[in-house]
Amino acid sequence: MSTSGLKAIAPVPTAADFLDIVLSKTQRKTPTVIHKNFKISRIRNFYMRKVKFAQDIFDEKLGAILTEFPMLDDLHPFLSSLMNVLYDKNHYKLALGQLRTARHLIDHVAKDYVRLLKFGDSLYRCKQLKKAALGRMATIMRRQKDPLAYLEQVRQHISRLPNIDPNTRTLLICGYPNVGKSSFINKVTRADVDVQPYAFTTKSLFVGHLDYKYLRWQVIDTPGILDHPLEDMNNIEMQSITAMAHLKSCILYFMDLSEQCGYSVEAQCKLFHSIKPLFAGKPTLLVINKIDVKRLEDVHPDTRAMVQEIIDQEDVQHVQVSCYSEEGVMEVKNRACDALLAHRVDAKMKGSKINSVINRIHVSQPKPRDDVVRAPHIPDAVKDRKKYDKNDPERKRLQRDIELEQGGPGVYNINMKQDYLLANPEWKMDIMPEIWEGKNVADFVDPDIAEKLEALEREEEKLQAEGFYDSDSDIFNSDDEREADEAKIALSHKIKSQSIKKSKKNQSRIPRTATLRTLTELSSEMTKAGLDPSRIQERAEMLAKLQGAKRKRGPGEDEDEDMEGSEGEDDGQGQGEESWMDVDEDEQSAPNKRVKTNSGGVVNKRVPRSNRQLAGLRDEEQFDKANELRNLGQRPRNMLAKAGEGDRVIRTKMPKHLFAGKRKGGKTQRR
Numbered sequence: 123m124s125t126s127g128l129k130a131i132a133p134v135p136t137a138a139d140f141l142d143i144v145l146s147k148t149q150r151k152t153p154t155v156i157h158k159n160f161k162i163s164r165i166r167n168f169y170m171r172k173v174k175f176a177q178d179i180f181d182e183k184l185g186a187i188l189t190e191f192p193m194l195d196d197l198h199p200f201l202s203s204l205m206n207v208l209y210d211k212n213h214y215k216l217a218l219g220q221l222r223t224a225r226h227l228i229d230h231v232a233k234d235y236v237r238l239l240k241f242g243d244s245l246y247r248c249k250q251l252k253k254a255a256l257g258r259m260a261t262i263m264r265r266q267k268d269p270l271a272y273l274e275q276v277r278q279h280i281s282r283l284p285n286i287d288p289n290t291r292t293l294l295i296c297g298y299p300n301v302g303k304s305s306f307i308n309k310v311t312r313a314d315v316d317v318q319p320y321a322f323t324t325k326s327l328f329v330g331h332l333d334y335k336y337l338r339w340q341v342i343d344t345p346g347i348l349d350h351p352l353e354d355m356n357n358i359e360m361q362s363i364t365a366m367a368h369l370k371s372c373i374l375y376f377m378d379l380s381e382q383c384g385y386s387v388e389a390q391c392k393l394f395h396s397i398k399p400l401f402a403g404k405p406t407l408l409v410i411n412k413i414d415v416k417r418l419e420d421v422h423p424d425t426r427a428m429v430q431e432i433i434d435q436e437d438v439q440h441v442q443v444s445c446y447s448e449e450g451v452m453e454v455k456n457r458a459c460d461a462l463l464a465h466r467v468d469a470k471m472k473g474s475k476i477n478s479v480i481n482r483i484h485v486s487q488p489k490p491r492d493d494v495v496r497a498p499h500i501p502d503a504v505k506d507r508k509k510y511d512k513n514d515p516e517r518k519r520l521q522r523d524i525e526l527e528q529g530g531p532g533v534y535n536i537n538m539k540q541d542y543l544l545a546n547p548e549w550k551m552d553i554m555p556e557i558w559e560g561k562n563v564a565d566f567v568d569p570d571i572a573e574k575l576e577a578l579e580r581e582e583e584k585l586q587a588e589g590f591y592d593s594d595s596d597i598f599n600s601d602d603e604r605e606a607d608e609a610k611i612a613l614s615h616k617i618k619s620q621s622i623k624k625s626k627k628n629q630s631r632i633p634r635t636a637t638l639r640t641l642t643e644l645s646s647e648m649t650k651a652g653l654d655p656s657r658i659q660e661r662a663e664m665l666a667k668l669q670g671a672k673r674k675r676g677p678g679e680d681e682d683e684d685m686e687g688s689e690g691e692d693d694g695q696g697q698g699e700e701s702w703m704d705v706d707e708d709e710q711s712a713p714n715k716r717v718k719t720n721s722g723g724v725v726n727k728r729v730p731r732s733n734r735q736l737a738g739l740r741d742e743e744q745f746d747k748a749n750e751l752r753n754l755g756q757r758p759r760n761m762l763a764k765a766g767e768g769d770r771v772i773r774t775k776m777p778k779h780l781f782a783g784k785r786k787g788g789k790t791q792r793r
Contacts, residue, residue, distance in 0.1 A: 131190045131281075134274040137267040140183065141260050148176045148256075158245040169252040170239045176256055177232030180263070184225040191218060191273060200288040200369050204327075209276050217269035224266050231258045284329040284342075291339045291466075292369050293458050296397075297376035298390055299346025300383040302411040304328070305445035306376070307343040310455050334459040342369070372462035373406045374454070377429070380415035387421070391428045405461035408432055408440040409454055414447045 156168045194202045235255035242248035295303045311330025328343040433440045443450035525534040556563040645655035
């Protein structure tokens with residue numbers, strides 16, 4: 123786990139906010155209406171649900187905090203030690219332990235009070251038990267004020283830590299304060315570390331990244347270390363010691379021979395020897411900085427001897443560099459990266475993994491079967507192959523050359539058929555048969571179409587010669603006349619369409635009276651059209667005789683039939699002839715009712731035998747009473763507008779306990 127994994131921790135609320143969150147959620151998410159006349163089992167369940175819900179929310183919120191904050195024992199040793207240095211391991215563990223205990227206590231409180239609520243004998247007693255349960259839970263949470271505040275500060279500080287991955291390739295820069303460590307990291311990476319001419323400018327770890335041999339490297343700038351015992355070191359120095367002890371990295375120990383940092387060369391050599399145990403098993407690079415002021419060759423022989431003693435040690439290389447003039451900066455970077463890569467390969471070779479792999483690898487060497495020398499052979503075709511030359515006139519023509527000859531990109535269209543592999547190469551450019559509805563269109567082409575077309579043209583010529591097309595009725599003298607005529611027609615259509623009222627738009631345009639025809643008119647029109655109207659005439663005469671017979675029966679015999687016959691008498695002979703169109707034999711059997719029309723005529727209209735609205739009711743009086751009761755029951759719902767009886771809404775977003783003070787004596791409307 124890297125420090126980036128620690129940054130996903132959610133903010134930790136204060137104890138007061140914690141209570142507000144839990145109590146308001148309990149109020150919003152559980153039923154809110156209870157009445158003393160309800161069954162006692164329902165009252166108990168109502169309050170037991172509230173207590174259990176509050177306990178669940180406490181459990182969920184505290185559980186989230188405990189899982190998100192890492193256990194120090196599960197972390198990488200570097201991160202574990204860094205958190206111990208920065209936040210004190212004991213304090214951190216104690217805070218998490220107190221929250222774990224609080225969660226446990228709240229669970230016990232909820233369990234005890236739910237057990238008591240099962241025996242609550244009234245609404246008042248159940249309510250007091252619920253109140254006591256939530257009160258005790260709230261008291262437990264208020265006592266966690268300090269652990270919660272401490273953990274929130276830890277979370278904020280963790281989020282500001284640099285993103286260090288303890289398992290990746292790392293260059294670690296260390297040394298006395300003010301020897302030029304931050305200047306170097308600013309040169310080789312894009313990290314922007316503050317550089318000042320005084321000690322302890324860098325107070326925490328800084329991380330920069332660089333690329334070398336297509337790999338991503340992290341460079342860590344540590345705060346300066348002073349040469350004194352571990353127990354005397356402050357938090358700033360301990361971060362450097364932690365990083366050196368636990369990170370698998372290449373150590374760059376910076377020295378300033380000019381002594382501008384304020385520390386002698388002897389002190390710097392002494393510090394190297396004191397922290398040398400931390401470098402065990404790590405490639406180390408002694409970087410002599412500020413050579414623009416003083417080089418190794420220019421120092422006093424005694425001082426040089428102390429530095430040479432370090433250089434002569436095993437696994438220590440040395441480089442001279444000036445971050446001011448940038449001399450040797452890239453050399454330091456390259457040598458440090460190469461040293462770490464070589465060290466990582468060696469570590470893998472020495473480890474147990476390499477042995478298990480080597481046991482499975484067998485390199486076979488072929489044995490010669492005779493004394494003949496068989497040298498490698500390269501075919502002549504490969505040796506003689508000419509390199510493509512754009513300017514050679516005999517070069518192979520590419521598709522690009524053809525494209526440029528035929529208009530260039532956007533104009534040239536590649537011929538996809540030229541590479542078809544067919545039995546006969548002449549078939550390549552054949553036109554594909556057109557298929558329509560699964561059939562080849564070519565199969566339906568008339569082979570005699572040319573002869574038929576010629577015959578048609580001969581017929582047209584003959585008609586023209588006879589003067590068939592000479593009538594002037596449809597021929598205009600000019601285009602202007604034709605356009606004027608078209609404009610007139612369009613205008614008349616527009617005027618006609620605008621005159622029709624909107625309400626009449628979707629109705630039939632022809633009045634119904636215009637569609638009525640007498641039998642004489644109908645038969646004459648049909649005869650003109652070449653149709654035989656004899657059957658229709660026979661049917662009409664038969665119906666007319668039938669109606670005449672009904673009329674002769676008299677009014678006393680069949681009043682309804684008499685009414686039908688009266689229609690024929692009112693309208694004269696014409697109406698009598700057309701009345702066969704209005705007779706429906708099925709309707710005669712149905713119960714009829716006389717209805718007067720606007721024109722004074724009488725039409726039979728079918729009506730239901732009973733009023734369906736009164737179905738299941740004694741009479742209209744009982745029907746009115748039922749309607750009145752229905753409207754009365756609807757009234758409360760109407761007053762609530764759209765809210766139905768199933769809706770339970772807390773109109774205010776904040777529950778009452780967040781903005782109401784202590785209740786006065788005798789007030790019981792708050793539950």
